[in-house]
Amino acid sequence: MTLLLMGVAIGLAVTAPLGPVNILVIRNAIRRGFGVAFLVGLEAADVRYAAAADRRLRLRC
Numbered sequence: 001m002t003l004l005l006m007g008v009a010i011g012l013a014v015t016a017p018l019g020p021v022n023i024l025v026i027r028n029a030i031r032r033g034f035g036v037a038f039l040v041g042l043e044a045a046d047v048r049y050a051a052a053a054d055r056r057l058r059l060r061c
Contacts, residue, residue, distance in 0.1 A: 016022070021044040029037035 021041075025037050025041045025044065028040050
């Protein structure tokens with residue numbers, strides 16, 4: 001069972017993209033707790049979706 005958990009942890013560590021937003025979320029999780037990091041992650045996702053929608057609307061006009 002320990003080998004399986006190690007494999008899952010290594011797999012997640014390798015496949016997780018470490019962009020600037022993800023590093024910000026990780027830093028907030030370490031410093032301020034999970035709740036604040038969760039809200040920062042939600043806000044970052046909201047901004048990404050808004051930017052993608054804006055780009056799509058500009059292409060149609």
